[in-house]
Amino acid sequence: MNQITPASIGLSREDLPNSYIGRSVPRPNAPKLVQGRATYTDDVVLPRMLHTAFLRSPCAHARIGAIETAAAMAVPGVVRVFTGADIAKVCDPWVATLDHLKGMKSAPQYPLPLHRATWQGEPIVAVLAETRAAAEDGVAALAVTFEPLPAQTDMESALAPGAVVIHPELGDNLVFTRTAETGDVAAAFAAAHKVVEARFVTGRHTGVTLEPRSIIADYNRADGTLTVHHSTQAPHMMQGVFAKQLRMAEGDVRVICKDVGGSFGIKVHVYPDEVAVAAMARIMGRPVKFIADRFEAFASDIHARDHRIHGRLAVDAEGRVLAFDVDDLTGIGPYSVYPRTSAIEGNQVVNLCGGPYDFRNYRCTTTVVLQNKAPTCQYRAVGHPIATAVTEGLMDLAAEALGMDPIEIRRRNLIRDDAYPYTSPAGMRFEGLSHHASLDKLLQMVPVARIRADQAEARSRGVYRGLGIAAFIELTNPSPFMYGIGGARISAQDGCTVRMDPDGSIVASSGVTEQGQGTEAILAQIVAHGVGVAVERVKIITGDTQTTPYGGGTWACRGAGIGGEAALQSAIALKQQLLDVAGAMLQAAPDSLDIVLGRIVDKAGGAERMTLHELGRIVYFRGDTLPRELQRELVQTRHFITKEYPFAFTNGIQASWVEVDPATGMVKLLEHWCVEDCGRIVNPMLVDEQVRGGIVQGIGGALYEHCIYDAQGNLLTTTLADYLVPMSAEMPEMHVGHVETPTRESLLGAKGAGEAGTAGAPGAIMNAINDALRPLGARVHEQPFTPERILRALGTIA
Amino acid sequence: MITLTVNGERVSRHVDPRRHLIDFLRLDLGLTGSHAGCEHGVCGACTVRVDGEIVRGCLVLAASLDGAEVTTIEGLSDSGEVADLQANFVARNAAQCGFCTPGMIMTAADILAHQKDATRAEIREHLAGNYCRCTGYQAIVDAVEATLEARR
């Protein structure tokens, strides 16, 4: 067979009639969404199904005393009450550490704790009932004694003498620490022309998927199988988790995940209440449903980004970066979250600070500590918005100190587009990035001269506007270096099986999953392109461990890059198989034939020879007419894993244009731009909307979203009225541009696109606000940038 | 016992006094197109039409609806009233996970019915009670705007 190259299969070529790569094809699964015909987990109803509700800890830290259940059992409809000890009979605890994170420690976590509650909102007792309402009535009738213990809520004092050690057996509250150091940081700072520094804070916030966490577990005693309907990003991982914790064989557990109402990393973790649901189903031998309500979502979904960072930057007189020196501290709640761990976010900060720039001397430390607040873990763009805000905040401070334009200082320091492969001071290997091309593209889109003129004119009227820029890198397509080498059963490879049915229609089943990104749409495009059929002829199956090839699911922007490549390779293999069979039928060399829009044609001239429909009829119903030895299985499977680089980095740059009202401290977002380079773009419209949605999530963290705790560890933001999320009226118009640097690790060349928006937006907004405030002598580095914080920076309030 | 019209069909049911409309639709009638996102009146995922006006299904008690006329996303879709809007949502990728989408469509249908000259800013204002975590709203505003323009 001829060598297959991106050019030979027409990637990006719009002129081929069945070329779908690079086209904005609408998502085939969108019509059901707009007509209310999707199936989310809560829409599934099973015979004999019970509902559960949890009593959650009212205290940040408490000893669990007596649990009185009689009154709860007397509530009509209540079937059973489960305590931690009841669940522990069938379910083992887990410890979330990764071997490659040296020295990491955490405590065993049970689905429901046995003796101590360690955060407010932790599930303590479960009530099973015929309806959710009866289960909630049962919870209200429970009498559980909590003996409050002192709580360690402040991360700054978590390691100090006198701190409350949350798990005494660990000795202290230190989960993990790592320092990356290269070059001679001290000497670089000593020799610097200017040194700037700042203290940054990123506010603890959370994912707020509109569909809350949802699960139905069904244990069938007759055949010994557990079937779990789950709103999750990683069905195969969860299959392994349920099997291991419940002491079952992995093959006896099936996880089905139909439509998922948003995930963003929230739904890729192991939650104790969800494992308790599986354990209760195992004990009861019937289906148990749990749908978190909004209060439970705020109190028990993972939180993220609770960091305090001291950053210093040294530059020479030409504005060249000499060194970054960063110290990061993060509080992760009372347990590291299984199985990805809660040390990855801090570790990413160490990997990513200074990432877009070419410099030699680097020191960054992260310190990860326990506290009595909800557990934190990976949320969209893990660590990236933090590292980007720190890096870009310092770059703007340096530009100001030098009297240099913020665009100019970036141009002088961004890694050159011809410098690849390149290894960053933090040890990250970049195959190919396009910082300068992206900056150029951004400057074509952003009318900087007009904006600067408008800014000066507005200032003269006492109106304060600012322009902020943030360049970023993004880690996508992770290899086993992310989790696998640490011992976690988290698959970095993914597979796809593509088959042709008798009518010539194509069915592809894939291990990656869909939560709204458009995974199924791009898989359909890729398969249609690879086989040579109309995209309408392709059906995609995802989200079922029993019918899809084993894979990692969708996270860390791997859907297109890993899942898409597996789909492309299996589609190409099926095409070859079809051509071999067609060649035998038509007495032609397979090489002389091609498949275009569901028809076998002569490669030269394009004359139609037969339809796939006819080929299918003969193979499936008149196999007797084919040569005896002809291989005629019209199904192919391929798996893909990246091998050369641990991660496929992408890059991009954002700009934000804002107006700050010095009287009220309110920030108005006027316009936003993003240029990103995710390699080969399969569907430009879907990429743009991923970027826009991501930007708005970044805006949320920058301006509004905050899980606020009081000093005792009470969560104060437990409704959507207290915890502010971005709504349509305040959001800016967003312009998205692209540079395409395909990865050479795969035929498809796609890298991830889902996190770019979130990675860069907070840094760009912070810089824009500070640009607006500059004439007033004020600056903010603590997210979210609320009116109160801005007024305090202005000295308006104390 | 209440008797009301839901999507043009008459239904009679006994309901608990505390049953809100969204649970009534989802659990008692199997109309799962409407969603519960917060159950405290902020997210708009439960938006349905009652007697011609959009309401939050989580804030209305089913027991109060004797004699009412209720339209959900299922009924709205079947009637074809907003087929053009739905087509624009698909074309513009204004639905990602889709969990907010039925509520968005109900609210957008209200703009189409009552605010035919809405500007982009007015569309944004009108949709400001419907939370969407996925899209960043711009595509939704585009889809509504395109529908309004095409209908003019």
Ligand code: FES
């Ligand atoms: S569920 Fe009714 S407004 Fe959120």
Ligand code: FES
């Ligand atoms: S599309 Fe997911 S919440 Fe709107």
